[in-house]
Amino acid sequence: MRKSFGDEVADDLRFVVKSIVGEENFIEMTPNKSNNYCCGGGGGFLQSGHTEARRSYGKIKYDQIISTGADYCITGCHNCHAQVHDLAHHFGGTFNTVHLWTLICLSLGILGPNERTYLGDDLKEVNVFHPETAL
Amino acid sequence: MPENSIKIKGKKKSLFIDKVKEIIPDGGNLNLCLTCGACVSGCPATGLEGMDPRKFLRMASLGMDEELTTTPWVWMCTMCQRCSYVCPMKIDIPQLVFNARAAWPRDQRPKGIRDSCDMAMRNDSNSAMGTAPDDFIFVVQDVLAEYQEAQPEFKDMQAPIDKVGSHFFLNQNSREPVTEPDELVPLWKILHLAGVDWTYGSKGWAAENYCLFLADNDCWEHVTRVSAKQADELGCKVFLNTE
Numbered sequence: 001m002r003k004s005f006g007d008e009v010a011d012d013l014r015f016v017v018k019s020i021v022g023e024e025n026f027i028e029m030t031p032n033k034s035n036n037y038c039c040g041g042g043g044g045f046l047q048s049g050h051t052e053a054r055r056s057y058g059k060i061k062y063d064q065i066i067s068t069g070a071d072y073c074i075t076g077c078h079n080c081h082a083q084v085h086d087l088a089h090h091f092g093g094t095f096n097t098v099h100l101w102t103l104i105c106l107s108l109g110i111l112g113p114n115e116r117t118y119l120g121d122d123l124k125e126v127n128v129f130h131p132e133t134a135l
Numbered sequence: 136m137p138e139n140s141i142k143i144k145g146k147k148k149s150l151f152i153d154k155v156k157e158i159i160p161d162g163g164n165l166n167l168c169l170t171c172g173a174c175v176s177g178c179p180a181t182g183l184e185g186m187d188p189r190k191f192l193r194m195a196s197l198g199m200d201e202e203l204t205t206t207p208w209v210w211m212c213t214m215c216q217r218c219s220y221v222c223p224m225k226i227d228i229p230q231l232v233f234n235a236r237a238a239w240p241r242d243q244r245p246k247g248i249r250d251s252c253d254m255a256m257r258n259d260s261n262s263a264m265g266t267a268p269d270d271f272i273f274v275v276q277d278v279l280a281e282y283q284e285a286q287p288e289f290k291d292m293q294a295p296i297d298k299v300g301s302h303f304f305l306n307q308n309s310r311e312p313v314t315e316p317d318e319l320v321p322l323w324k325i326l327h328l329a330g331v332d333w334t335y336g337s338k339g340w341a342a343e344n345y346c347l348f349l350a351d352n353d354c355w356e357h358v359t360r361v362s363a364k365q366a367d368e369l370g371c372k373v374f375l376n377t378e
Contacts, residue, residue: 003216034220037179043213044348047247047263053211057179077378078308078342101321110324112286114317133285 007033016100017074020107027068037061039075041083054083055090062087065095071120072096074103085118096120105129151203152195155234163227168192174218174228184208188218188228195231204238210245236350244349251345252354261358262309262341271340272296274312275319282320292327294319297369298334304371305333306342306362308378322377333375336365342378 002010010033018026029036040057048054061084065073073088073095075081085097098118105111106119109127113134116124128134156162174188181187186208194203214229222228241249251263258267279294295301305326311318326333339362346354366374 038213038215038217040179040213042215044248044345045211045213047251047345048210048245049247050207050211053183056183057211060179078310079378101325104325105321111321115321117315130286
């Protein structure tokens with residue numbers, strides 16, 4: 001999105017994220033938007049078999065995330081999610097990696113018990129929609 | 136002319152960089168490098184395989200075609216375009232990388248990417264997992280029915296497939312329907328509450344495009360046309376790519 005439509009779209013997404021989590025809970029990483037670093041999940045890297053190189057590439061992104069001190073990292077697409085999730089696991093980070101849709105539904109109070117795979121323990125039991133349907 | 140001057144004989148070698156310049160807009164500015172290194176300093180792939188974006192471009196300028204078209208580094212650059220973004224001359228290094236990928240014999244390109252592309256060519260789903268249209272339709276309908284019942288506030292929620300005249304044509308990474316179908320639902324809920332007029336396609340529903348990453352232009356064009364054709368035939372106005 002940002003690559004095609006520019007930083008204005010990135011600003012739109014920040015409006016969404018801040019509306020969900022509250023301005024005071026949003027932490028910007030540095031650098032950001034068009035100056036940000038690619039996580040290393042795209043371009044086929046995840047399927048290329050070069051796992052060690054992929055994690056070495058992603059270490060920059062991992063360090064960026066860690067230096068924010070954030071508990072949650074929101075990723076924009078499935079590829080980024082898979083890569084950042086793997087980076088956290090590999091380098092021992094304790095932050096959670098979530099899709100934006102998860103947090104939108106959580107904030108609206110419509111996130112069911114089976115839609116919380118990527119939430120951490122701190123949010124797993126918060127405001128559960130139809131908790132009786134847990135599997 | 137002095138007698139001891141060097142005379143270059145024979146035809147000029149056709150260089151890889153010249154071929155790439157012919158096929159990308161404005162020749163990708165590939166001759167304009169000032170060697171400033173802004174690309175290198177911000178590239179996460181710098182140092183992998185002893186390579187970096189500036190070095191790659193300089194090697195192209197020097198005609199080191201053999202090295203360029205065999206280094207596995209081209210599969211470690213994600214073509215994120217940060218190098219072009221920070222480049223004072225707006226040089227299109229990612230396109231040079233893409234075309235270097237394309238120079239590899241297909242059977243020597245990374246197996247994981249190639250297999251994913253081949254899977255996408257098996258049927259009209261475009262899925263890197265080879266999932267057939269009928270399987271996708273079954274999963275979507277099954278999950279939708281389950282949630283309509285379990286969460287009655289969403290009994291009217293829809294997850295349309297091939298809904299003619301929808302405004303948005305939405306695609307979906309195969310991993311969600313195939314390996315974690317509950318992850319489909321939050322997005323459906325948001326679209327439902329926002330009153331969005333959208334549809335999936337039974338054809339071209341899968342969002343990932345490994346034929347693009349494989350730099351296999353014919354297959355890439357095929358899968359892209361399958362998706363675009365389906366969106367067009369349904370009369371959709373906007374193609375929403377979620378990947």
